[in-house]
Amino acid sequence: MHTDHVQRSYSFVCLDCGHGWEDTYDIDVTMDEHARITAVYRLDGRRVPSPLQSPYCPACENHKIRIMRPGRVATARRHEK
Ligand SMILES: [Zn+2]
Numbered sequence: 001m002h003t004d005h006v007q008r009s010y011s012f013v014c015l016d017c018g019h020g021w022e023d024t025y026d027i028d029v030t031m032d033e034h035a036r037i038t039a040v041y042r043l044d045g046r047r048v049p050s051p052l053q054s055p056y057c058p059a060c061e062n063h064k065i066r067i068m069r070p071g072r073v074a075t076a077r078r079h080e081k
Pocket of ligand 1: 016018059
């Protein structure tokens with residue numbers, strides 16, 4: 001069993017209302033003896049669901065979210081119609 005602690009920032013854009021935001025997650029990545037990988041996400045010390053699997057918009061609670069690397073929110077919004 002082997003655990004890595006990493007920090008990742010993700011940028012999100014809501015496809016419904018256009019709200020954009022960015023969060024930095026503390027992630028414990030554990031690989032078990034069968035090489036299965038489990039990732040536990042924490043935001044401000046609280047355990048949260050994976051933002052990649054169940055993102056939702058804090059502004060309108062829509063679940064259609066586009067996820068990007070950090071720093072791209074402004075660019076993505078410029079391309080929206
Ligand atoms: Zn929204």
